[in-house]
Amino acid sequence: MNDVRIAGVGLTKFGSSPERTGRDLFAEAALAARDEAGLPREDYEEIHYGNFMGELAEGQGHQGPVVAEAAGLECPATRYESACASAGVAFRQAVQTIRGGGADVVLVGGMERMNNLGTSEVTRSLAIAADELFEVRAGVTFPGAYALMARAYFDEFGGDNEDLAHIAVKNHANAMTNEYAQFHREITVEDVLESPTIADPLTLYDACPITDGASAVVLVSGDYADKHDVDAPVRVAGAGQGGDKAALQDREYLAQTPAATKAAEMAYADAAITPDDVDVAEVHDCFTIAEVLALESLGFYEPGEGIGAAARGETTRDGNLPVNLSGGLKAKGHPVGATGTAQVVEMTKLLRGDHANSGAIPDARIGVTHNAGGTVASAVVHVLEVMN
Amino acid sequence: MNDVRIAGVGLTKFGSSPERTGRDLFAEAALAARDEAGLPREDYEEIHYGNFMGELAEGQGHQGPVVAEAAGLECPATRYESACASAGVAFRQAVQTIRGGGADVVLVGGMERMNNLGTSEVTRSLAIAADELFEVRAGVTFPGAYALMARAYFDEFGGDNEDLAHIAVKNHANAMTNEYAQFHREITVEDVLESPTIADPLTLYDACPITDGASAVVLVSGDYADKHDVDAPVRVAGAGQGGDKAALQDREYLAQTPAATKAAEMAYADAAITPDDVDVAEVHDCFTIAEVLALESLGFYEPGEGIGAAARGETTRDGNLPVNLSGGLKAKGHPVGATGTAQVVEMTKLLRGDHANSGAIPDARIGVTHNAGGTVASAVVHVLEVMN
Numbered sequence: 001m002n003d004v005r006i007a008g009v010g011l012t013k014f015g016s017s018p019e020r021t022g023r024d025l026f027a028e029a030a031l032a033a034r035d036e037a038g039l040p041r042e043d044y045e046e047i048h049y050g051n052f053m054g055e056l057a058e059g060q061g062h063q064g065p066v067v068a069e070a071a072g073l074e075c076p077a078t079r080y081e082s083a084c085a086s087a088g089v090a091f092r093q094a095v096q097t098i099r100g101g102g103a104d105v106v107l108v109g110g111m112e113r114m115n116n117l118g119t120s121e122v123t124r125s126l127a128i129a130a131d132e133l134f135e136v137r138a139g140v141t142f143p144g145a146y147a148l149m150a151r152a153y154f155d156e157f158g159g160d161n162e163d164l165a166h167i168a169v170k171n172h173a174n175a176m177t178n179e180y181a182q183f184h185r186e187i188t189v190e191d192v193l194e195s196p197t198i199a200d201p202l203t204l205y206d207a208c209p210i211t212d213g214a215s216a217v218v219l220v221s222g223d224y225a226d227k228h229d230v231d232a233p234v235r236v237a238g239a240g241q242g243g244d245k246a247a248l249q250d251r252e253y254l255a256q257t258p259a260a261t262k263a264a265e266m267a268y269a270d271a272a273i274t275p276d277d278v279d280v281a282e283v284h285d286c287f288t289i290a291e292v293l294a295l296e297s298l299g300f301y302e303p304g305e306g307i308g309a310a311a312r313g314e315t316t317r318d319g320n321l322p323v324n325l326s327g328g329l330k331a332k333g334h335p336v337g338a339t340g341t342a343q344v345v346e347m348t349k350l351l352r353g354d355h356a357n358s359g360a361i362p363d364a365r366i367g368v369t370h371n372a373g374g375t376v377a378s379a380v381v382h383v384l385e386v387m388n
Numbered sequence: 389m390n391d392v393r394i395a396g397v398g399l400t401k402f403g404s405s406p407e408r409t410g411r412d413l414f415a416e417a418a419l420a421a422r423d424e425a426g427l428p429r430e431d432y433e434e435i436h437y438g439n440f441m442g443e444l445a446e447g448q449g450h451q452g453p454v455v456a457e458a459a460g461l462e463c464p465a466t467r468y469e470s471a472c473a474s475a476g477v478a479f480r481q482a483v484q485t486i487r488g489g490g491a492d493v494v495l496v497g498g499m500e501r502m503n504n505l506g507t508s509e510v511t512r513s514l515a516i517a518a519d520e521l522f523e524v525r526a527g528v529t530f531p532g533a534y535a536l537m538a539r540a541y542f543d544e545f546g547g548d549n550e551d552l553a554h555i556a557v558k559n560h561a562n563a564m565t566n567e568y569a570q571f572h573r574e575i576t577v578e579d580v581l582e583s584p585t586i587a588d589p590l591t592l593y594d595a596c597p598i599t600d601g602a603s604a605v606v607l608v609s610g611d612y613a614d615k616h617d618v619d620a621p622v623r624v625a626g627a628g629q630g631g632d633k634a635a636l637q638d639r640e641y642l643a644q645t646p647a648a649t650k651a652a653e654m655a656y657a658d659a660a661i662t663p664d665d666v667d668v669a670e671v672h673d674c675f676t677i678a679e680v681l682a683l684e685s686l687g688f689y690e691p692g693e694g695i696g697a698a699a700r701g702e703t704t705r706d707g708n709l710p711v712n713l714s715g716g717l718k719a720k721g722h723p724v725g726a727t728g729t730a731q732v733v734e735m736t737k738l739l740r741g742d743h744a745n746s747g748a749i750p751d752a753r754i755g756v757t758h759n760a761g762g763t764v765a766s767a768v769v770h771v772l773e774v775m776n
Contacts, residue, residue, distance in 0.1 A: 021521065046629075052450075055443045059524065061516035062440075062471035065634035065765035076631035076647070076766065078477050079469050083450035089466050093481050100488025128449035133409065136447065241434075243464035246453035259464070377453035378464065 003222030004098045005232035006384070008037030009345040010109075014182040014213040014333030018116040022051070022058055022214075023070040026111040029214035029338075030071035033107065037218035039230070045103035047077035048094040050086030050110030051337040056125045057113045071107060071216075081337075083129035084286065086110055087215065088340025088371030088380035092239045094219055095382075104224040109216030110342070112335035122210050126336070129374040131247035143207060143287070145248060145375045147199035150289035152254035154201065157304030161201055164288040165192035166310040168205050168330055171285060174317060175327025177356040178346075182211055182333030206288040211333035215342035234348050237366070238273070238383035240266025246377045260297035260372060260379035267368070268299070271383040275299035278383075279364035280350055281321065282343040284372040285328040294370045295323065298381070317360040325350055325357040340371035340380060351386050391610030392486045393620035394772070396425030397733040398497075402570040402601040402721030406504040410439070410446055410602075411458040414499040417602035417726075418459035421495065421733075425606035427618070433491035435465035436482040438474030438498035439725040444513045445501045459495060459604075469725075471517035472674065474498055475603065476728025476759030476768035480627045482607055483770075492612040497604030498730070500723035510598050514724070517762040519635035531595060531675070533636060533763045535587035538677040540642035542589065545692030549589055552676040553580035554698040556593050556718055559673060562705060563715025565744040566734075570599055570721030594676040599721035603730035622736050625754070626661070626771035628654025634765045648685035648760060648767035655756070656687070659771040663687035666771075667752035668738055669709065670731040672760040673716040682758045683711065686769070705748040713738055713745040728759035728768060739774050 010032025012025050026049075034041075047068050054060045064077030080090040087110025094108040114122050123143075127136050130145060153159065169189055175181035192205040225232045242262030245251050268274060275298060283294035295306035300321060309315045315323035326332045326346035329339060347367040349355035365386045372379045398420025400413050414437075422429075435456050442448045452465030468478040475498025482496040502510050511531075515524050518533060541547065557577055563569035580593040613620045630650030633639050656662060663686060671682035683694035688709060697703045703711035714720045714734035717727060735755040737743035753774045760767045 023521075053443070055441070055516055058520060059516055060520040061469060062518075062634065062762050062765065064470055065631050065762065066519060068631055069633055069638070074631070076629040076651075078481070078629075081449060081467050081469050082452055093466070093485070096488045096490045097481070097484050099490070100484045102484045102487070128443055128447055130450075131454060132446060132448040133411075241464040241466075243453050243456055243462070245457055246450065250457070263464075374450050374453065377450065 002099050002101060004095050004236040005220050005222060005225050006217060006234045006348050007039065007220045007230050007232040008033040008218035009348050010036065010216045011180045011342060011345050012213045013180050014211050014335060016115040017212045020212065022054055022060065022111050022113045023066050025113065025212060025214040026067045026109065027070035029109055029216040030107060033216035033218050039105060041072065043105045044073045044075050044107055046075055046097060046106045047071065047073060048090040048106060048108040049077055050080045050090040050340060052081060052083055052086050052112055053125045057117055073107065082378045083373035084336040085340055085371045085373030085378040085380050086337040091341055091344060091382065092241055092380050095236050095239050098219060098221045104221040106219045107216060108219060108341060109214060110338035110340060111214040112337040113212050114210045114335065115212050119210065134247040134249060143199040143202060146287040146289055147202045148248060149254050149375065150201050153289060156255040157307065159307035161193055162189060163307045163311050164206055165189040167288040167291050168192045170310045170316050171324050171328040171330040174325050174357060175331035178327050178332060181327040181331055182209055183331045202287055208286050208329040208334040211335040213333060213335035213338050215338045215345050217341050217344050233387055234351050234384050235387050236382060237385040238267040238271025240264060240270060240381045242379045244377045246374060248375055256303055257293045257297045257376035259376050260294060260370060263379040263381040264298045267381040267383050273366060273383060277366050278368050280325065280361050280367045281323045282326060282347050283323055283370040285324060285330050286334060298368060298370060317357065322360050325360060343369040343371060344382065347384050351384060390487050390489060392483050392624040393608050393610060393613045394605060394622045394736050395427065395608045395618050395620040396421040396606035397736050398424065398604045399568045399730060399733050400601045401568050402599050402723060404503040405600045408600065410442055410448065410499050410501045411454050413501065413600060413602040414455045414497065415458035417497055417604040418495060421604040421606050427493060429460065431493045432461045432463050432495055434463055434485060434494045435459065435461060436478040436494060436496040437465055438468045438478040438728060440469060440471055440474050440500055441513050445505055461495065470766045471761035472724040473728055473759045473761030473766045473768050474725040479729055479732060479770065480629055480768050483624050483627050486607060486609045492609040494607045495604060496607060496729060497602060498726035498728060499602035500725040501600050502598045502723065503600050507598065522635040522637060531587040531590060534675040534677055535590045536636060537642050537763065538589050541677060544643040545695065547695035549581055550577060551695045551699050552594055553577040555676040555679050556580045558698045558704050559712050559716040559718040562713050562745060563719035566715050566720060569715040569719055570597055571719045590675055596674050596717040596722040599723040601721060601723035601726050603726045603733050605729050605732050621775055622739050622772050623775050624770060625773040626655040626659025628652060628658060628769045630767045632765045634762060636763055644691055645681045645685045645764035647764050648682060648758060651767040651769040652686045655769040655771050661754060661771060665754050666756050668713065668749050668755045669711045670714060670735050671711055671758040673712060673718050674722060686756060686758060705745065710748050713748060731757040731759060732770065735772050739772060
């Protein structure tokens with residue numbers, strides 16, 4: 001099985017840019033990644049690309065060929081749609097392709113354009129990630145669905161809004177030094193608690209923002225990297241994917257996310273590590289409660305123990321296991337179809353030592369990314385490792 | 389590299405069933421394939437699934453988890469969208485996954501629900517496979533785009549409507565015995581020529597119908613098949629994918645489809661065969677001219693020579709190279725996101741000898757499927773082979 005290494009990464013500044021087309025956003029990230037990798041254009045064999053709602057946001061399906069042209073490449077391009085896990089799923093298939101010998105050089109990334117729709121239309125569009133027959137028709141939106149999960153967690157294990165507020169505060173603090181982050185504004189626990197309730201118990205500051213942005217990663221096989229002396233110090237050591245019922249009503253339990261647990265177990269087995277080996281993590285905190293559920297699925301905490309991690313300072317930049325040093329979806333922003341590979345971009349820089357927050361983890365060797373779709377009906381986990 | 393074999397196939401009857409949900413259609417095809425394969429439910433590790441326009445047709449994105457549940461499986465499911473090549477692309481990635489050792493048992497398929505939208509809305513929805521900025525805003529529809537390609541072909545190489553009509557006649561004749569086909573009606577060259585022009589030079593009978601349907605295939609690794617003595621007499625010997633600019637205006641040439649040529653060359657090299665080794669083909673005849681372009685990209689004819697193949701009887705059921713014995717998209721029907729794997733289902737049965745039209749190719753050992761997205765901006769080619 002061929003080894004998979006990261007030869008270049010690129011991001012757009014996350015934020016609101018309703019005047020920019022999706023192809024324009026992706027081109028910026030892709031060209032940044034290509035510049036960093038410095039590989040010949042003709043060596044690119046495939047593009048794997050995530051996008052969630054381009055049909056609704058800009059009337060563009062079949063985006064593979066569109067973004068291939070935008071990225072300046074002539075190779076075939078495949079689009080993946082797995083809601084907010086679209087780019088994470090694309091990344092996993094790119095890894096599988098290189099491992100299977102199908103390609104040596106692959107561009108993988110994602111893009112989402114959201115702000116041109118406006119808040120109410122974005123909320124309606126995002127809802128297509130839920131079960132249309134059994135949830136959407138009953139009025140489910142994602143703030144509502146995650147509020148149900150938060151309520152179930154509180155009922156089962158305890159915890160409260162103040163615990164969640166510490167997660168938002170932590171992630172906003174981390175984003176302060178990330179030039180690509182949407183928010184550069186420190187907030188306090190009081191700010192979160194006093195912000196308007198959007199779906200009880202979640203407040204506005206428990207939620208990630210609406211974001212336009214793109215991300216891209218150049219992956220190469222170990223054989224190619226060695227042969228061409230490519231500077232690619234971080235490798236993809238493990239990959240895993242899990243699935244669950246689309247509708248919350250069909251699940252046995254709302255206070256855990258078994259799809260992510262399965263993805264993590266698969267990725268750890270693939271990388272031959274345990275949760276204890278992980279030095280740093282980027283997790284899918286679309287809402288603060290989602291970070292709690294992620295920490296537990298990733299095996300960093302027992303069920304019921306993750307809720308206090310930020311408040312106890314264990315996942316802050318000075319903690320034992322810094323989580324979302326990028327600012328996370330909460331403060332870095334969440335261009336949904338781009339997030340999976342954006343996490344890989346951030347983690348790669350953190351591990352290489354050239355991220356603004358790398359100073360928090362000077363000896364880190366192993367990082368994990370956790371990307372989720374819907375109410376974690378889809379989950380993808382990757383293990384990145386600094387090479388010796 | 390692990391060998392990939394076909395352990396079971398399933399289809400819905402193609403046609404108009406606007407009252408059936410997408411998940412219901414996919415369940416029927418998936419359960420048929422699972423029944424045929426007869427493998428334990430818990431052995432399924434992944435689902436790879438193609439769908440083009442579920443967001444527009446039934447407001448359902450993130451269909452992976454939805455169809456996994458419909459198929460009675462709990463494994464992770466990934467949705468691919470590459471316009472009318474969605475299921476073909478999903479199939480190729482499923483093959484890559486097994487080859488790379490990522491899974492031993494995979495369900496791959498596709499589904500499209502179209503008739504609930506009505507003709508004008510379907511035409512508008514299909515157009516999102518074209519370039520939104522540079523084609524759709526200028527009024528391009530797919531009948532119009534393929535008419536441009538037909539006109540370019542006629543101008544470059546000659547040929548006329550009567551040549552195209554023979555393709556429609558052939559494919560309708562082939563569909564007569566296919567119980568899954570949408571049309572069971574023989575037509576004449578005169579019928580085609582006298583049908584209304586929809587985009588000059590194409591007439592109504594040059595176009596495939598609007599179809600609801602689903603298809604599914606169970607793939608297993610050679611190791612798994614041998615270990616569990618699985619009856620899987622057809623293997624996937626080769627896979628290839630090609631891409632082109634999304635917009636026709638950005639291409640150098642409209643009378644050929646280089647993305648399909650590249651996909652074919654890749655698939656043939658992968659299978660270590662030449663076009664001369666191919667006994668039978670299922671190609672993407674969304675319009676009659678598309679079959680001509682496919683025959684030439686697949687290397688069966690030199691550019692300009694494919695137009696007369698049906699009229700000369702070379703691709704009919706009694707010809708040297710029967711093409712679209714299933715009836716093709718033209719007469720079997722074209723549920724767009726399901727077509728790529730529907731072609732694999734038909735070809736598998738043709739090669740196994742249990743298709744209604746297998747009698748036309750008693751000694752066939754190698755079959756090719758050709759699936760295209762947009763105006764062949766995406767193309768996927770697979771080589772299937774009967775095992776010794």
